[in-house]
Amino acid sequence: MKKTNSNPSMARSMGNKLSALAGAAALSVFAVGAMTADTLAAEVTLRLHQFLPAQAAVPKHVLIPWMEKIQKESGGRIEIQHFPAMQLGGKPPELYDQAVDGVADIIWTLPGYTPGRFPLTEVFELPFTMTNSEAVSRAFWELAEETMMDQDFKDTKVLGLWVHGPGVIHSKEPIKSVADLNGVKLRAPTRVTNAFFKNLGATPVGMPIPAVPEALSKGVIDATVIPWEVTGALKTSELVHNHTEFGDESLYTATFVMTMNKDRYNALPDDLKAIIDANTGLEFSAMAGKLTQDEDAPPRKMAVDLGNNNIELTPEQVAEWKGAADKTIKDWVAEMDEKGLDGTGLLARATELIEKHSK
Template sequence: MNIIKTIAYICAFMFSTATYSQTTLRVATWLPPTSGQNDVVWPTWGKWVEEATEGRVKIELEYGSGHPKSMFSLVEDGVADVSFGVNGYLPGRFKLPAVVEIPGVTADPEALSVALWRVYKQHFEAAHEFDGLKVLGMFVHGPGQLFTTFEVNDLSDLHNKKIRTGGGVVNDLATRLGVVPVFAPVTKVYEMMQQGVIDGVFLPAQELKYSRLNEVVSDVTLFPSGMYTTAFTIFMNPDVFEDLSEKDRNAIMSVSGEKLSALAGRAWGNSDTKGLEAAREMNVRIKELTPEDPMTQQFAEKVQGMHETWIDSVSDRPIDAQAALDDLNRAALEYQRQTTD
């Protein structure tokens, strides 16, 4: 009887251990806790993952993980399990997602994020730009707009002004607008504007709140479809992913991909509303241009040919670039119509 009880106890212990064993995914982030990514996207996705895996997989945020361009290597090297990064911070490596950064058919970040994910799966994945990473989602922030320390009534007012830019397509945009580009991370923009090092910046409206730029800018100029956007990728260490059970891998992907991409685009877009509210509280001048406004027309002329430039830039990739561009625009408009009807 004692032997039988012992065997039963061992079996129960082994079953209990297998049932309640958990994996905690370390998620590296460089943004503050109040950002939409950390306040909305990661907690929501974490809840989805936990529910989909029946509690076997959880996430844990690790703040202050470094410069956003280092997130890719952190995950590839196994220092972190999951993160997200700005593709443009690694020029030459991730050229394909930049198609969504060019001013296009809509400024809706959720629609563009979903369209980017679909185009990635249909056109870009086979090009292997993301080898060494398990891609979980792709998204864009809200439309990049113009924040300045002076009033802008004509695009010629920007000529030779020192404007902070990031990476990717926005650098081409800066050249076309005749500004003097100043490269710096978002975390340095407040100080640079406060000290007069730069005259303005291209950023989504959310940064008026989250980077407190409402305290150092006098003017915000909003273009109807935005001036540009930025492509982000959410990714995981492939070895960590493969170490999970097939059941849990499938569960994680069921709440990632298009679903995660839409969540991220929507969350970052919603943050723009809060940014504009913060600007109004500080009596920042906000100029909302219409499609008929002369500056809108000037801008459209300035950005002509940017899509062709992107097509030329990816000629070394095994894709049909024009088809990818067409599918991106079509998918974005279709998704936007579906969500607004």
Template structure:
């Protein structure tokens, strides 16, 4: 009887251990995700919220991503630090908030490289996968690397037809590389929050901005801009990153699920969304007599490329100092561009 009781107890412990193990395997995981934009932003509504819902559905409810809009988890410039420290699990971060931390990544922000955000984004991810961006993402788990559409120069009552038309113009610059390009072509790049841009243009503090069509209305400059000067001055990068330890702590099937729905496919999707939104905005403004679209001549484009050549060389020096191979990076970009 005693032996039977011991055996029964052992079986009970084994069954309990099995049940506990099953429970642990099926344990719900909730990831805290910070976004730098309001909840109504189209990237959240059209892409990231559906992405999170898809992961939750395909995991049978075991994986939930709690995406919170700007302001909930602090300011966007702190998201990288919060992810790396584990205060939050994931975030949409703009590398421009961390100047000097991503010198190799900055290659994709150079002007005249891309025509669409989708292609720029797939190139960005491919450079990372190829190992050409060094260890810039070694402390996090990248889930997507993508880009805006190429920015153009938008001005108020000041068409740009030749290089000299840019002399002395005060234009808002959205990042360090765009600012460097604006300075090189004769303008003055002014750093300021996008939320202050409309008032600055209205007061004459700015003559315009380097921006994309899709952002004109959300940032309130539709009534201030008159000229869309189709001069590409580069773009800015975005990244979706996850705390590395948090990712590694997940069950293998959940890690695989995240990987299947992230990476190249998510990067391209986010870039394509920028292209779609920008195309819709372009159609809207093309039918409005308030605006004039000025296409650059071949002579102007040649002058612009000559003017920004020192910016490219300066980036190469920074990339070499960071242990990268700038020539290999640019060669790979050209290869992916079909050149």
């Protein structure tokens, strides 16, 4: 006669343990299988490097959705890893060379961070040239295809070119007239904007945008010029309480480039290149420009809600500033003409394209 287990509770306990072990083993196999499947699915891994925190407007509303779209449309065959706030090392002015050298596969930066290196892009940064960021971004891409891809950007595969919304002066003391800028230590983003504000009597202080909050809090600068959309991430409205706007005019804008290492792009299979191509270029640039300006509204409201002094200049006041801008524009055109870059023709063509897309 077969002997039965005299301890039913022990049997149940052993059974539960065996079931748990079997379940854990199954989960482990599933996890390894899933991980292997994901690894196999990602044929290409690209690293995107840029200078702002991930929660800032452009990364949040332009770069991250773009990465997700590429990954989805490639069926996971392209994986894009995001490295915000210079996490791969270096400083913002080094980003373009990181794309050239392959330190990063894709970068987003301001050409103006390396003064004089991308002279043709500066035409869109001249004061009071911009209408709205979508129209100017379209003009930027079209002019780049005509004049810049084989000159300024010849060493990389350009994915997108756009500009931000109207530049605003954020200052410790109210600024209404050009005379109010006299002696003000002011951070501006590019060579052109630094020359402009120097001509207006300010003392320009160059620095990448991530350095602005500390510079304001320590008194290194008295003011900065940036669009509203970036002020939320930088907490500018908490550091200074005066914001000067120029009505329907735009004091200035700055240009952006999103670009890719040429070898990495050329090594992609044709079908993956096609996915990249379908999500870059003119329409992507226009969309990025529009989304960037759309994001001006929430941080502006934040400044209003804080009770800050939002100074909206009248057309008569703006006219004074526009008159004072003439020297910067003429100097830039003459400089480009001297270098054989046809500043006269470049400004005329940029103006023509902006007008076309602003209608």
